[in-house]
Amino acid sequence: MQEKKFKIAIPARYKSTRLPGKPLLDIAGKPMIQWVYEKAMQCGADEVMVATDDVRIFEACEVFGANVCMTDPNHQSGTDRLAELATNCGWDRDEIVVNLQGDEPLIPTSLLLQVAENLALNPESAIATLFTPIHERNDINDPHIVKVVKSNSGQALYFSRAPIPWDRDGRISDAEIPNHYARHLGIYAYRVDFLLSYSTLQPSCLERYESLEQLRALSNGYHIHIDQAVDLPGMGVDTPDDLEKVRKALLSSSGE
Numbered sequence: 001m002q003e004k005k006f007k008i009a010i011p012a013r014y015k016s017t018r019l020p021g022k023p024l025l026d027i028a029g030k031p032m033i034q035w036v037y038e039k040a041m042q043c044g045a046d047e048v049m050v051a052t053d054d055v056r057i058f059e060a061c062e063v064f065g066a067n068v069c070m071t072d073p074n075h076q077s078g079t080d081r082l083a084e085l086a087t088n089c090g091w092d093r094d095e096i097v098v099n100l101q102g103d104e105p106l107i108p109t110s111l112l113l114q115v116a117e118n119l120a121l122n123p124e125s126a127i128a129t130l131f132t133p134i135h136e137r138n139d140i141n142d143p144h145i146v147k148v149v150k151s152n153s154g155q156a157l158y159f160s161r162a163p164i165p166w167d168r169d170g171r172i173s174d175a176e177i178p179n180h181y182a183r184h185l186g187i188y189a190y191r192v193d194f195l196l197s198y199s200t201l202q203p204s205c206l207e208r209y210e211s212l213e214q215l216r217a218l219s220n221g222y223h224i225h226i227d228q229a230v231d232l233p234g235m236g237v238d239t240p241d242d243l244e245k246v247r248k249a250l251l252s253s254s255g256e
Helices: 032-041 055-063 078-089 109-121 174-180 192-198 205-210 214-219 240-253
Strands: 007-012 047-052 068-070 096-099 127-133 147-150 156-160 182-191 224-228
Touching: 007 032, 007 078, 032 047, 032 055, 047 055, 047 078, 055 068, 068 078, 078 096, 078 192, 096 109, 096 192, 109 127, 109 182, 109 224, 127 174, 127 214, 156 214, 156 224, 182 192, 192 214, 205 214, 214 224
Parallel strands: 007 047, 007 096, 047 068, 127 224
Antiparallel strands: 096 182, 127 182, 147 156, 147 182
């Protein structure tokens, strides 16, 4: 980004159904949260903060020198946690905050910069996020892959776990799928003003049905700018198999 400062916030919870204590899992001699924090520090952000609900993560972050803040363990979503962080840190309401998940040690820094810059360039939007084209028909029907449709002006119209748009007459060929279907990436940039407002909003029925917290923003009339990612996202860590793949990738990149 040119001249525009931004923050990076890394929410890190200890509880995880499939990988308890996930931020503290060892990857090539470092806890995963350290890899994520060090990646964030490469972006030139004017501040990087970890927001956690667990003293074990807090203490681990202090050991490797991260800026870390304890937050309420009862937040309904990561966005609510970021609102508390912004309040605790005294960030100005017009500041841009990039939300980097604590289980994304392979995320390209280019994507963090992209969402921050996109939000800065679109003052009518409260949020910026990214997508990649879907290439396989099976992915369209996979409820674990969140789909998004957008307007011609680059604003998200809806996010869903269902196939959207619905190809009623079966006209979209396999070759045309990347032109019509988009996979949402869970990376966001927010304005602090929105974060503080979001924390006062009740979850919408759409959010509850789809289990997608960004629908709370759309349901309340906020604009979400969405753009195609300039790079492919790295693998996140959700399962033990993911963890082993990420370990191999980071060991390989470090030359070990």
